[in-house]
Amino acid sequence: MNLNINLLLFLILCNINFSQTSMDLDIIQGIKNPNLVGDTIKLEKNTFDAFNRMLIAAKRDGIDLKIVSAYRGYDRQKLIWNTKFKKFTTEFNLNPTQAIYEIIRFSTIPGTSRHHWGTEVDIIDNNYPDEEDVLIAEKFEKGGVFFKVKSWLNINSEKFGFYITYDNNPNRKGFEHEPWHYSYAPISKKMLSLFIKSDLKKAIKKDEIKGSAYFTDDFIEKYKKEYILDINKDLK
Numbered sequence: 001m002n003l004n005i006n007l008l009l010f011l012i013l014c015n016i017n018f019s020q021t022s023m024d025l026d027i028i029q030g031i032k033n034p035n036l037v038g039d040t041i042k043l044e045k046n047t048f049d050a051f052n053r054m055l056i057a058a059k060r061d062g063i064d065l066k067i068v069s070a071y072r073g074y075d076r077q078k079l080i081w082n083t084k085f086k087k088f089t090t091e092f093n094l095n096p097t098q099a100i101y102e103i104i105r106f107s108t109i110p111g112t113s114r115h116h117w118g119t120e121v122d123i124i125d126n127n128y129p130d131e132e133d134v135l136i137a138e139k140f141e142k143g144g145v146f147f148k149v150k151s152w153l154n155i156n157s158e159k160f161g162f163y164i165t166y167d168n169n170p171n172r173k174g175f176e177h178e179p180w181h182y183s184y185a186p187i188s189k190k191m192l193s194l195f196i197k198s199d200l201k202k203a204i205k206k207d208e209i210k211g212s213a214y215f216t217d218d219f220i221e222k223y224k225k226e227y228i229l230d231i232n233k234d235l236k
Contacts, residue, residue, distance in 0.1 A: 024194050027117070027191075028194050028195045028198065029112075029198070029203050030074035030075075030110070030111060030116030031074050033118075034071075034117060041070045043070050043118050044117065044118030044184070044187055050184055050186075051121060051160070051184070054159075057156065057160070058152060063148065063149055063152045067122065068135070069115065069120075070115070071116075071118040072113060072115035073116065074111060077108065077116070078110040078209060080107055081209060081210065082210045088102050088103065096211045096213075096214045099211060100211050100219075105175065105176050106176055106178070109209065109215075110204070110209055112200070112203065112204065114188065119183055119184045120181065120184075122182075123149065123182060128145045135180050140179035140180060153182070157182055163185050163235050164181065165181045165182065165183045165231055165232055165235060166178045166181060173227075174226040174230040183232075192236070195228070196229075200220055200228075201217070204220070205220075
């Protein structure tokens with residue numbers, strides 16, 4: 001009798017662990033939402049609270065931070081990817097492989113975006129609400145409209161747990177430098193450790209993702225090593 005009870009408890013615990021693992025994978029791949037808060041701009045709860053603390057501190061210094069992109073689910077990322085793939089292959093006449101590499105200069109394959117985690121924020125200066133095409137690196141450099149906010153973030157963001165994700169390290173490969181993209185390290189580092197354990201091939205080799213037929217094993221390995229993992233060392 002005791003043996004049967006112990007076996008039943010073991011099976012229940014195994015099922016709970018399997019369900020928890022499946023849920024974690026769904027979250028890191030953008031299929032299910034993490035614990036999101038916020039109205040139009042949504043973030044994981046801890047990230048949201050930390051950003052608000054940083055927002056208040058910035059305002060004391062005359063800086064008005066604005067998030068232009070935060071949580072982004074799988075379907076949204078798929079729309080971005082498929083739209084770009086169609087544009088590059090039809091309007092610019094790139095072959096599928098060329099289109100893929102052009103897209104991944106700045107955009108991730110659906111299911112692999114750090115924005116799925118609710119820990120990533122793209123930040124600009126709210127004093128320029130009518131500025132077009134805001135996420136351009138030159139606008140964050142000296143003489144650019146977002147240089148002031150970038151300078152403040154360079155000094156202060158890490159005090160609140162936010163680190164530039166794709167830094168300007170000349171030895172870094174993968175995605176282009178994004179001076180606007182910050183990650184809340186206390187949570188995103190945990191998310192990354194879960195992501196590394198997932199089956200990347202299974203996550204992205206889907207017919208609904210345009211060009212996925214060209215995701216060879218070599219490409220997937222390169223994408224993981226150079227695009228997913230080659231980030232700011234403080235986020236690993």
